[in-house]
Amino acid sequence: xxxxxxxxxxxxxxxxxxxxxxxxxxxxxxxxxxxxxxxxxxxxxxxxxxxxxxxxxxxxxxxxxxxxxxxxxxxxxxxxxxxxxxxxxxxxxxxxxxxxxxxxxxxxxxxxxxxxxx
Amino acid sequence: xxxxxxxxxxxxxxxxxxxxxxxxxxxxxxxxxxxxxxxxxxxxxxxxxxxxxxxxxxxxxxxxxxxxxxxxxxxxxxxxxxxxxxxxxxxxxxxxxxxxxxxxxxxx
Numbered sequence: 001x002x003x004x005x006x007x008x009x010x011x012x013x014x015x016x017x018x019x020x021x022x023x024x025x026x027x028x029x030x031x032x033x034x035x036x037x038x039x040x041x042x043x044x045x046x047x048x049x050x051x052x053x054x055x056x057x058x059x060x061x062x063x064x065x066x067x068x069x070x071x072x073x074x075x076x077x078x079x080x081x082x083x084x085x086x087x088x089x090x091x092x093x094x095x096x097x098x099x100x101x102x103x104x105x106x107x108x109x110x111x112x113x114x115x116x117x118x
Numbered sequence: 119x120x121x122x123x124x125x126x127x128x129x130x131x132x133x134x135x136x137x138x139x140x141x142x143x144x145x146x147x148x149x150x151x152x153x154x155x156x157x158x159x160x161x162x163x164x165x166x167x168x169x170x171x172x173x174x175x176x177x178x179x180x181x182x183x184x185x186x187x188x189x190x191x192x193x194x195x196x197x198x199x200x201x202x203x204x205x206x207x208x209x210x211x212x213x214x215x216x217x218x219x220x221x222x223x224x225x226x
Contacts, residue, residue, distance in 0.1 A: 035215065044202075044217060045153070045155075047215035047217060050214075059213040062119075095160055095161075102166065102167055103149070103209075104166045104206065106172060109160065
């Protein structure tokens with residue numbers, strides 16, 4: 001069965017960096033476009049970034065463009081999100097999600113929490 | 119940017135029909151997707167491509183889309199349907215995704 005398992009979240013200080021990982025299994029990762037979506041505490045879903053199956057096309061929400069980088073290693077079935085210059089507004093649960101190939105998300109991980117310490 | 123507008127809350131009695139709307143400029147021309155999220159859980163897709171149900175999703179869930187309003191309809195509502203629901207569209211020209219603000223469905 002399809003599984004997506006995020007890791008790498010934690011407590012960070014403003015201005016620091018963090019890299020999230022999403023380990024995929026149960027499907028052919030190399031043919032699947034992927035996304036990161038986040039959800040701040042008590043708030044709605046916010047799309048963060050998209051990456052094509054071959055890693056050649058990446059797009060970002062305006063709120064993270066220039067600070068976050070999405071990447072993948074198809075040989076390791078893993079998706080990444082490098083987050084730089086983090087701020088309190090980036091506090092959220094970060095989910096990785098598989099693209100159904102129509103721009104919708106058919107499978108989601110359980111999420112990894114990123115929080116801030118002053 | 120493309121704005122999707124959902125009502126913050128919808129309430130319905132068990133056994134009745136719930137309709138959750140998602141408004142957007144000419145949304146009828148777009149493919150709309152819907153997700154259910156229960157407290158402490160990841161979202162689950164309940165409708166894709168406006169009207170299609172993923173495997174395992176009850177036939178009580180259906181979608182429609184016309185003009186400036188898309189809708190998710192849940193028939194014969196059950197207590198287990200209580201959750202937050204989000205609509206979503208994908209702009210294939212700029213490769214950007216847009217979510218509605220979410221609707222909390224309360225089963226009375």
